Amino acid sequence: DAGVTQSPTHLIKTRGQQVTLRCSPKSGHDTVSWYQQALGQGPQFIFQYYEEEERQRGNFPDRFSGHQFPNYSSELNVNALLLGDSALYLCASSVGSGEKLFFGSGTQLSVL
Amino acid sequence: KNQVEQSPQSLIILEGKNCTLQCNYTVSPFSNLRWYKQDTGRGPVSLTIMTFSENTKSNGRYTATLDADTKQSSLHITASQLSDSASYICVVSAGVTGGGNKLTFGTGTQLKVEL
Numbered sequence: 672d673a674g675v676t677q678s679p680t681h682l683i684k685t686r687g688q689q690v691t692l693r694c695s696p697k698s699g700h701d702t703v704s705w706y707q708q709a710l711g712q713g714p715q716f717i718f719q720y721y722e723e724e725e726r727q728r729g730n731f732p733d734r735f736s737g738h739q740f741p742n743y744s745s746e747l748n749v750n751a752l753l754l755g756d757s758a759l760y761l762c763a764s765s766v767g768s769g770e771k772l773f774f775g776s777g778t779q780l781s782v783l
Numbered sequence: 784k785n786q787v788e789q790s791p792q793s794l795i796i797l798e799g800k801n802c803t804l805q806c807n808y809t810v811s812p813f814s815n816l817r818w819y820k821q822d823t824g825r826g827p828v829s830l831t832i833m834t835f836s837e838n839t840k841s842n843g844r845y846t847a848t849l850d851a852d853t854k855q856s857s858l859h860i861t862a863s864q865l866s867d868s869a870s871y872i873c874v875v876s877a878g879v880t881g882g883g884n885k886l887t888f889g890t891g892t893q894l895k896v897e898l
Contacts (some may be wrong), residue, residue, distance in 0.1 A: 675826070706888075713787075713872055714827070715887035727885065761826050770815060771885075774826030780820075 673698065675764050675775035678763075683781045684752050690729070691745040692778045696764030700773070703745040706761040714761055720745050721781060749755070749780075757782045785810040787875050787889035794893045800863055804892045806856040806873030814876040818847050818858045821891065830858070830871075840853045863896045886894070 676695045677715050687704050702721045706714035715727035739745045743764075749756055759777045760775035787808045787898045796802050819827035831840045831847040833856070839848050844861045850852070860867055870891040877885045 711890070713874075713890045715888070753890050759824070763826075770832055771829065772817075774819075774828070774881060777824070779824065 675700075675762055675773050676760050677760075677775035680776065681777060681779045681781075683783060684705070685783050686752055686754060688752050688782075689748065689750045690752060690780060692760050692762075692780070693744065694747070694764075694775060695744045695760030696762075697773045700764035700769055701743050701745065701767055702765045702769075703739060704751050704763045704765070704772070705745070706763065707745045707756075708759040708761055712759075724748075742745070754782050756780065777783045785875070785885070787864055787873055789871075789886050789889040789892050791874050791892060792890075793893040793895070795897060796863055798863060798865060798896050798898055801859065801861050802863060802894065804857070804858045804860075804871050804873075804894070806874070806889055808854050808856070808875045808887070809875040809876045810859075810875040812878045812885050812896075813851065813854075814846075814878045816849055816856050817874040817876070818845070818856075819872045819874060823869070827872055849870075863894075865896050865898070868894060869894045890898055 678693045704719040705717040708714040718728040723739045729731045734750045735749045761777045763772045765772050790805045805859045817832045818830040821827040833849045848854045872891040874891040
């Protein structure tokens with residue numbers, strides 16, 4: 672049973688570009704949450720998707736958008752990249768708002 | 784504003800020694816408290832989850848305690864191993880109107896175990 676898988680593992684972009692990160696949840700999970708983790712900091716909640724809709728959102732600008740597909744996989748899109756968007760982006764899946772949250776290994780995004 | 788504060792920020796101990804990490808929180812309404820272990824460049828892995836009514840929970844050499852009155856939690860690691868070197872993150876869950884929960888993450892304690 673594969674856990675939460677994220678792709679790509681590493682990504683380098685330049686300022687102003689757009690990026691799409693992908694996440695496949697753990698088998699049987701229907702809810703996907705995205706987090707941004709800057710170096711030396713704890714993860715910051717971006718948003719959560721359930722039943723293909725954004726259910727909760729953290730304090731992130733509209734440049735951050737997402738999508739959930741019928742198979743529960745999800746994408747995180749970031750437009751007009753800034754240097755400050757450089758971080759580890761984590762995807763976590765769960766069953767509904769269940770207590771057990773499983774994280775992927777993350778996508779390390781570097782914006783130059 | 785919901786906040787989770789962890790101490791110390793970093794810690795170095797010798798292999799085989801014990802250590803205790805601290806977590807103080809101001810999160811309302813409290814739902815549960817979780818401890819995660821995060822290896823460098825990897826996603827966090829759950830160690831323990833405690834609800835309001837639980838004041839201790841163990842997972843192997845890891846033992847978490849919770850004092851809901853003082854809003855404090857600790858993670859005790861016994862007989863440390865080199866593989867315990869990681870960041871340990873305290874996460875507190877708050878109930879959200881309409882169902883669901885909202886997680887507040889601490890910044891973590893960076894533990895290094897040396898020979």
